[in-house]
Amino acid sequence: MPSNGKLQRIAMWSIVVALGIFALKLAAWWLTDSVALFSDAMESVVNVVASCVAWYALRIAHTPADDNHPFGHHKAEYFSAVLEGVLIVVAALLIIHEAWTVLFEPRPLAAPVVGLVINGLAAVGNGLWAWLLISTGRKARSPAMVADGKHLWTDVVTSAGVIFGLVLAVATGWYWLDPVMALVVALNILWHGWHLVGDSVQGLMDVSVEPEELARIERVIADNDEGALEFHDLKTREAGRARFIEFHLVVPSDMTVEAAHRICDRIEGALEKAQPGAEVTIHVEPEHKAKFC
Numbered sequence: 323m324p325s326n327g328k329l330q331r332i333a334m335w336s337i338v339v340a341l342g343i344f345a346l347k348l349a350a351w352w353l354t355d356s357v358a359l360f361s362d363a364m365e366s367v368v369n370v371v372a373s374c375v376a377w378y379a380l381r382i383a384h385t386p387a388d389d390n391h392p393f394g395h396h397k398a399e400y401f402s403a404v405l406e407g408v409l410i411v412v413a414a415l416l417i418i419h420e421a422w423t424v425l426f427e428p429r430p431l432a433a434p435v436v437g438l439v440i441n442g443l444a445a446v447g448n449g450l451w452a453w454l455l456i457s458t459g460r461k462a463r464s465p466a467m468v469a470d471g472k473h474l475w476t477d478v479v480t481s482a483g484v485i486f487g488l489v490l491a492v493a494t495g496w497y498w499l500d501p502v503m504a505l506v507v508a509l510n511i512l513w514h515g516w517h518l519v520g521d522s523v524q525g526l527m528d529v530s531v532e533p534e535e536l537a538r539i540e541r542v543i544a545d546n547d548e549g550a551l552e553f554h555d556l557k558t559r560e561a562g563r564a565r566f567i568e569f570h571l572v573v574p575s576d577m578t579v580e581a582a583h584r585i586c587d588r589i590e591g592a593l594e595k596a597q598p599g600a601e602v603t604i605h606v607e608p609e610h611k612a613k614f615c
Contacts, residue, residue, distance in 0.1 A: 333377035340369040346444035354437035357424045358484045358503040361417040368413045372406040376470045410515030414508040421504035428497040445481035476514045480507045531558045546592040568603040575608040
């Protein structure tokens, strides 16, 4: 799993990359006066703000637990992702307003070839950085970094659509395609923003791990609970990169505390190896508390 220092360095560089991409897209819009390229540049404004917020959220999330936050600050990343989703929606509404104005008065594009080449370079840079953010964020179980990467990838897809639409507009003279492509971009951004907010809210609500992951946790416990009678009431929740696992372990009533503790240590060690960073809580119970024996 990537270290906290590496994550924060990547987050810092995300701000630099976002500013560079925004400068390229702004130049492409300025050269062409295309409302579709304006919409692409507007989304990059959101990228800059989101990268700053993600960097700050990662710093807060990795702050050690304290007296006021005994379970840590992991959920700070979800607030970052929610804010990013809200910013995406705001950007989409601004794009819709601009595109709707131009839709009824389409205009030819100035210097379209140079503008499209510049926008294409920006899209390639965005795509490479999005891949890095998503892959690193998933390894580190960082919602803020994954959300930032997915947003950038959405930006890449919309940029490709904008470039295709504008090439078609220049080739055919159908300049109404320019505002139409801007509207398509705005709707796509709205859809992405809605899902990003929804996923982040699920994290704030202490969502359980995925069923496949839950099944792996159950197998690890079952493979390491020799000496116990059963386990039940398994509960899991995720908060950023932190994962919490809690369950009841039933042992024979005549088992010593030391023997029961050895079983718990064995299970905890196996779970922490299989689920790096997991925080495990085991409630030991006597055999009359068994549910399935």
